[in-house]
Amino acid sequence: MSFTDFLASLGQYLPAVAKPTQKPNLSQKLMWSIIAVVIYLVMASVPLYGVTSSSILGNFLQEEVIFASTAGTLAQLGIGPIITAGLIMQILVGSKLLNIDLNTEESKAKFTEAQKGLAFLFILVESFLFGYVLTRGGSSAGSPLDLGLIVAGQLVLATFIILLLDEMIQKGWGLGSGVSLFILAGVMKIIFWYMFGVVTVSSQDLPVGFFPNLISILVSHGNVLSIVVNTTKVFEPDLVGLITTISLIILIVYLTSINIQIPVTSQKLRGIRRTIPLNFLYVSSIPVIFVSVLGADIQLFSSMASYVSPSVSGILSAIESAFIYPPANIPHSVYAVVLDPLGAVEYSIVFIVLGILFGLVWVEVAGLDPATQAKNLVEAGIEIPGMRSNTKIIEGLLAKYIYPLAFFSSVIVSVIAVGATILGVYGTGVGILLAVTIAMQYYSLLAYERSLEMYPLLKRIVGE
Amino acid sequence: MPSSKKKKEDVPLVSMAGLIRYYEEENEKIKISPKAFIIASIVLIAVVIALSALVPPP
Numbered sequence: 047m048s049f050t051d052f053l054a055s056l057g058q059y060l061p062a063v064a065k066p067t068q069k070p071n072l073s074q075k076l077m078w079s080i081i082a083v084v085i086y087l088v089m090a091s092v093p094l095y096g097v098t099s100s101s102i103l104g105n106f107l108q109e110e111v112i113f114a115s116t117a118g119t120l121a122q123l124g125i126g127p128i129i130t131a132g133l134i135m136q137i138l139v140g141s142k143l144l145n146i147d148l149n150t151e152e153s154k155a156k157f158t159e160a161q162k163g164l165a166f167l168f169i170l171v172e173s174f175l176f177g178y179v180l181t182r183g184g185s186s187a188g189s190p191l192d193l194g195l196i197v198a199g200q201l202v203l204a205t206f207i208i209l210l211l212d213e214m215i216q217k218g219w220g221l222g223s224g225v226s227l228f229i230l231a232g233v234m235k236i237i238f239w240y241m242f243g244v245v246t247v248s249s250q251d252l253p254v255g256f257f258p259n260l261i262s263i264l265v266s267h268g269n270v271l272s273i274v275v276n277t278t279k280v281f282e283p284d285l286v287g288l289i290t291t292i293s294l295i296i297l298i299v300y301l302t303s304i305n306i307q308i309p310v311t312s313q314k315l316r317g318i319r320r321t322i323p324l325n326f327l328y329v330s331s332i333p334v335i336f337v338s339v340l341g342a343d344i345q346l347f348s349s350m351a352s353y354v355s356p357s358v359s360g361i362l363s364a365i366e367s368a369f370i371y372p373p374a375n376i377p378h379s380v381y382a383v384v385l386d387p388l389g390a391v392e393y394s395i396v397f398i399v400l401g402i403l404f405g406l407v408w409v410e411v412a413g414l415d416p417a418t419q420a421k422n423l424v425e426a427g428i429e430i431p432g433m434r435s436n437t438k439i440i441e442g443l444l445a446k447y448i449y450p451l452a453f454f455s456s457v458i459v460s461v462i463a464v465g466a467t468i469l470g471v472y473g474t475g476v477g478i479l480l481a482v483t484i485a486m487q488y489y490s491l492l493a494y495e496r497s498l499e500m501y502p503l504l505k506r507i508v509g510e
Numbered sequence: 511m512p513s514s515k516k517k518k519e520d521v522p523l524v525s526m527a528g529l530i531r532y533y534e535e536e537n538e539k540i541k542i543s544p545k546a547f548i549i550a551s552i553v554l555i556a557v558v559i560a561l562s563a564l565v566p567p568p
């Protein structure tokens with residue numbers, strides 16, 4: 047039995063949410079999605095039993111954004127194990143290191159089951175490491191093993207619930223995916239707090255928000271210039287960050303609305319000419335997600351390894367520094383560039399180069415490559431005017447658009463994420479990019495679902 | 511010409527966060543209804559809150 051077979055078998059024997067026998071309507075989907083988000087947010091505010099505030103292992107902001115995690119709570123691991131397992135499986139399959147042919151129903155099911163099995167293994171490993179790390183000091187020194195097991199047990203159950211919440215939404219009970227919803231909710235929470243938070247939450251690096259801070263300075267006749275650029279505190283939202291946040295949201299909305307139109311005709315529509323759009327941001331925010339997951343995983347295992355093996359932690363810390371900007375002890379604002387210019391350059395290069403690599407790999411993994419797209423077009427009876435309906439010919443034409451689009455969109459999203467982080471955007475550059483793209487995809491999804499409900503004939507046309 | 515059902519099955523289910531999952535076939539051995547699962551989640555949260563409030567950690 048290969049390791050993939052073992053993971054797939056493990057995935058099969060883990061409890062799963064049943065698929066709906068009848069497709070829920072839009073309001074039911076919204077209800078299940080809201081329930082999932084509420085449960086997630088409640089778990090992200092319930093402290094783990096047996097963990098004191100002094101022993102909380104602070105997550106990095108980037109880690110909290112990409113893993114939708116909250117330090118010291120039931121959502122300590124967040125969606126980290128799910129997204130890490132998915133990333134590993136997709137990279138292995140995309141690079142052909144794992145020989146799974148995703149063209150058959152059987153292998154598709156095996157791939158999904160193996161992802162779930164691997165995610166569960168990550169849940170076990172991370173939970174027990176956290177259980178050990180979070181309880182090894184303090185007043186519980188007399189029985190750290192027992193308490194460590196209790197903490198690990200809570201983390202295993204809570205993180206598995208998060209996995210099932212995501213599965214429930216993906217299987218058709220809700221809208222879109224749980225992972226996206228949880229990331230969106232986490233980023234929105236951080237942005238809201240950076241704008242309007244009235245107290246500091248030190249365990250989650252949440253400062254007093256910009257507007258309460260501004261009011262406080264105006265009332266006390268303080269120096270208003272001090273909040274234009276934060277030069278003193280590690281976490282303090284400033285005006286440059288606010289302006290960057292708003293500008294970036296507008297820029298991302300604009301970029302996601304740009305399409306490259308390819309003229310086609312359709313046999314189904316009696317040869318009527320129309321166009322099919324290729325998104326300018328062809329790989330969406332995927333490269334940024336992958337680089338951030340890699341960085342966050344290195345940070346996570348580095349911080350845990352510091353309690354277990356200092357030598358391993360030393361190696362991971364050296365790698366980790368290239369993924370973290372600004373460093374933990376300097377202001378998270380544009381002023382960080384003045385204090386650590388070399389760090390900014392190193393972070394930018396590593397992020398952008400990896401972003402391009404992941405973007406190009408993603409095109410192959412997700413079936414966005416010219417060959418797959420050409421095959422889909424031919425099977426759907428779509429032709430390109432002036433060209434024979436031949437997969438190879440259409441593939442050649444699409445390759446002229448798709449590879450440059452994949453390259454440049456990877457560069458653009460990586461530069462946006464890096465630039466925004468350097469300018470001290472609220473919720474990190476990666477967070478804003480993810481939140482806006484996810485929100486826009488949800489907007490499209492809602493419009494699609496609503497159209498299907500309003501015009502039942504459409505359901506038959508799209509095969510629902 | 512492929513049927514709409516066939517065409518739909520060819521499209522991988524890509525979540526917005528970049529994870530690819532396929533849920534056309536269900537081979538899982540243990541299936542639970544979402545209602546039972548939500549209740550189990552609420553019970554876990556309640557137990558952790560009750561433990562924290564009533565039983566001090568050792």
